[in-house]
Amino acid sequence: MSISILYFAWLRERAGRGEEVVSPPPTVTDVAGLIEWLRGRGGGPAAALSDLRAVRIAVNQEYATVDHPVTAGDEVAFFPPVTGGGGR
Amino acid sequence: MIRVQSEDFDIGAEIAQFTQGRTDVGGLCLFVGLVRDVVGDAPLEALVLEHYPQMTERELRRIEEEAHRRWPLLDTLIIHRHGRLKPGDRIVLVAVCSAHRQAAFDGCRFLIDWLKTRAPFWKREEAGGQHRWVAACDADLGIAAAWGDAPDDGGEARARLPGGR
Numbered sequence: 001m002s003i004s005i006l007y008f009a010w011l012r013e014r015a016g017r018g019e020e021v022v023s024p025p026p027t028v029t030d031v032a033g034l035i036e037w038l039r040g041r042g043g044g045p046a047a048a049l050s051d052l053r054a055v056r057i058a059v060n061q062e063y064a065t066v067d068h069p070v071t072a073g074d075e076v077a078f079f080p081p082v083t084g085g086g087g088r
Numbered sequence: 089m090i091r092v093q094s095e096d097f098d099i100g101a102e103i104a105q106f107t108q109g110r111t112d113v114g115g116l117c118l119f120v121g122l123v124r125d126v127v128g129d130a131p132l133e134a135l136v137l138e139h140y141p142q143m144t145e146r147e148l149r150r151i152e153e154e155a156h157r158r159w160p161l162l163d164t165l166i167i168h169r170h171g172r173l174k175p176g177d178r179i180v181l182v183a184v185c186s187a188h189r190q191a192a193f194d195g196c197r198f199l200i201d202w203l204k205t206r207a208p209f210w211k212r213e214e215a216g217g218q219h220r221w222v223a224a225c226d227a228d229l230g231i232a233a234a235w236g237d238a239p240d241d242g243g244e245a246r247a248r249l250p251g252g253r
Binding site for chain 2: 006
């Protein structure tokens with residue numbers, strides 16, 4: 001199973017990469033499982049995902065929660081709460 | 089219409105083009121967001137805007153559709169820049185036209201309020217030789233939520249992970 005992972009903003013810096021293609025085992029069926037697997041793998045992505053309080057998730061460019069299923073070919077993005085626009 | 093670009097935009101030219109050939113517009117409202125020059129105590133050197141291209145387009149389109157669903161708007165325009173900006177630079181333009189001013193004002197405010205809490209852009213401030221990612225503002229979430237049916241960005245990921253880790 002091949003899944004594209006994207007990291008943005010400070011998660012990208014902490015992960016040490018903006019994107020990667022991973023092949024988790026078939027036991028990974030949702031975003032929660034994917035996060036657990038990425039944490040277990042260690043390195044930058046594990047550090048980026050160590051505290052999920054300020055992490056938002058999108059699956060195939062749609063906002064999602066950790067119970068969202070993941071399947072082969074999906075694009076899963078991790079990023080902080082958004083801060084676009086102007087004139088705060 | 090949605091445009092996400094690194095280049096600057098000319099407000100006058102955009103507005104002229106936006107209403108060109110129309111005689112049904114009674115009111116046009118626009119919001120322009122600019123880069124402010126001070127971050128805390130330090131002068132801002134640059135603001136870098138990162139985004140998630142495919143998702144940005146999709147979310148902006150969705151926000152635009154929602155505005156059209158809520159008010160009788162004739163047309164809407166959102167231009168949002170990305171990349172490295174300097175103090176005084178324009179970041180975003182939101183323009184809304186309608187037959188009457190109230191819908192134009194409301195639609196314009198709604199678009200910028202929802203955009204700030206929903207469109208996947210992230211700001212990084214560079215000041216005093218250091219950089220810092222701008223944290224999301226709770227007040228902005230409150231303002232967006234005040235329009236009702238608050239946009240759901242999935243919330244705190246941790247809160248939904250089994251065991252709350």
